[in-house]
Amino acid sequence: MTRVVPGIRLRITTQLKDLIELYRHRARSDTDAQAGTTMKSVSFDATEAICGAIFICLGIFFAWQSYDLELGTAFRMGPGYFPLVLSLILVLLGGVILLRAGKIAGEPMGSIAWRGIFFILPAPIFFGFTVRGLGFVPALFLSALIASFASHKMKPMMAVLLSAAITVFSVLVFNYGLGLPFQRFGPWLNF
Incomplete structure (x- = not known):
């Protein structure tokens, strides 16, 4: 003998209707996707x-x-x-x-990063113009310092430390490691 409780039957019927509607919605979405209406172009x-x-x-x-x-x-x-x-x-x-x-087709590009352009672009140009006069060490340090401010997250002290680390690493690799002959300090500086 099966006993039917009206409240439970109503809840099960509602859930079944929701499942059927969800299935129909997914079936429509799949058909639309196959037809190309919701696919990325x-x-x-x-x-x-x-x-x-x-x-x-x-x-x-x-x-x-x-x-x-x-x-x-x-x-x-x-x-x-x-x-x-x-x-x-x-x-x-x-x-x-x-x-x-x-x-x-993906997401559209964001706005132009003017800060990055303003700091990254002049850094190698500055290095090229000053490496003979200042020498390798000051020109590289200042170029790295200029470029490091392209990031909003870069703090001034961290930028100085990063520039110093890049300069020391470059001198060790290029001057001592590879033996490239270049002036560490140029004629503009009286060292």
């Missing part, structure tokens, strides 16, 4: 395509120019070997960028 990014094409053209141009120099072999590299390898890497990178130009 595939778009063509012209900026990336142009960038990839420029990389490929520059790589081909410099590879062609490197053939005027002696290539040598992998064990005895000539003056044209390294530019040729870099040119081929540039062509490969351009091809990857060009392939990524046709991509699935």
